[in-house]
Amino acid sequence: MTFALSGRAGHGHDPIRVEHPLGKPTPGWQAPRALPLDLPDGPRTVAMHELGPYRMQTGADGTPADLVPEESIHRWTDLLHNAWSLLSRVDPGGAEDVSACLRSIEPLPAARPFRWHSATMEDGMGGMAASEPTGTEPAAPAQFAAVLTHEAQHSKLSALLHMYSLHTPDAAHRFYAPWRDDPRPLRGMLHGVYAFTGVARFWRGHLLNGCAPEDEALVAFEYALRRGQLLRVLPTLLPDARLTALGRRLVSRLLETVGEWQDEPVRLDCLEAAQWALEDHWLSWRSHHLVPDTGLVTDLAQEWCTGPSDPATEAAWHYPQPQLLPDPAARHLDARAVLVRMRLTRTTAAQLRTTTNLRQLVLGARPADVHLLDGDLPTAERMYAEEIRTQGGSAAESGTAWVGLARALQGCPGREGAARALTRYPELVRHVYASIKAKSGAAPDPIAVADWLGRTLVAL
Template structure:
């Protein structure tokens, strides 16, 4: 390591430790007890720190090397330290006790990942992110660094919302042991006690949108609708919707992991950048938003700024440009759902994109492949909204 790199690491550790002690004493105690070494990884892009621990390497962690230009670097790294300390604690527990029965087939929705996760990975995720939510809650409530309060409120609301989406379902999974169910139950009690706490309305709304955004994008990639239903709907496209009595009902989709799913959190990262003055200025002057945030698109900026018609036009243009049977990434369809919501004339399209994004995406791909042309995705979604009966 160069002298400059050592200096940046030293400054970051000192500032992150001071913040952690002040706003989250419990997290600081865990880090002090668990952490012994840090392996530097290459510097990451803004708000996408990389970090990891190994189950057999108690006390060690790997983390992105500071570049010296990260926004809210101390707070971000304090959250990373808390996150990895949680993993280390749970790894130690899993060496001594069984929290679930052996299982290599079942996969779950993890709001912080692009891919479906096994049960063991889910337990690690909910345990780690409960610690992260606790840190951001302390940051928000203690008023440390006033310029970071909007970011802290967003991060806390985001992690709280993600945990409340998955913990209730996880609690009732039959593969948990009694001890595993007790742990998940205690986590749920902790997060549920936080759910009525006051959060800045704009940050709370942004977090709620980010939670739903990721879920819709994830569904679009990893849930496969009934292929017979997709084929029937694609054949009927353009014939007009049937009578409501003859409308189709949707069978439950099946999980079919899509390795092409990438950067499903891009709009959440853009939201973080907009909450930081330095990175917000970089967004305004960037010639390519995708260069700043992998997976982001120009339409995303219009969406987050509230220019919904402009966002719709750009999402539609990009979906149609895919051509053929390629229905475009799930993030495009989730963005289109948000751009249409609450706008007169788009009620059916917004409703079906919110309830069945995977079906709309696959039907659109089948229609495009069958006709050799790319129809208007809003028209296809609106037709499906009038054709399908939602359970």
């Protein structure tokens, strides 16, 4: 399409007259819509990026997605206003960044509770995509304020990366990211730690500057979780030889900032829930992406099936460091963390109690997870074990089932060996179990296999 000075646009043989300003519709011209935003330095607008062929979301047949209905525009306006008001009150620095960066929002399909989707493009400074609001999202202003901060951080770092090198070329996916299902390359990790430092700063400001009593538990959990995630991975990035001097300085400053928050008090129950969720994600991640030595797996499975050559002198096995092999089937490793959030909010807690389709409400969740979080450990243990026996250890979600079993067994008398194996090397238990089933043609008791490994293995 070409524009002429006369205000006419031509596409083939069908000219279209475009009036000035461009926000005025004419026949054949769909004026872009905008969301109003009141800022301290005066009102401005954020464009609703719903036109054109470059939207991330398309129709089922690959055609451009439909325009946003008028009622959705009203919801977008209310959400942006409420999120901005909250952000400017509790995190003025983050609000200033959003004000400087945000120019347009592209709507994505509505998300499930506590799973907002958002994105920016490195070459599209000022634009972001985000889940379309439905008006029923829990803690929507706070959740969307965190999304705005997250994407503004990405935009800032993208601009920096266009000007400076923060690392030498590196495309290997080898880092653990506590907010992702998959291993990440160094560039992705830098984006992640920079974005989530901003997110943690927002939740910290929300907690310290006052939040409604009914929101305190969720806000405290979010802050403790993001702080814990950053403190887990930032120290592992700092010594990486692929960082340039500027990249190392960036990581060092982030670690310094988050380190200053480390000892700030957080409600004990929320802190413990965040630590539980952090460990749960790590165990699920390694269960999927770490692979033990195949020879060791084969030998252990053989010994289980046939017994040691000399039962009287059974020796301990040594477990060498497993290898990283990304598992493309790993999905929804944060499902139990989402369930924790839902239990902290009154409306979503009620949804959990009444839903008849948990897996649709929280992708990756299972009824055993609800029993686990309710403290009904015997029922959770039985359900996880039955699922593992049925799936055999090779199905896409079995890694998180094994970790759920580990959490159910922790602290249970008589289960110490199984809990030890599943919390130290869940990937080995999973692979040995699958090998045993393949060799014997029968599904043994997963707890018995885990207990045996926990008693006979010595981790190096």
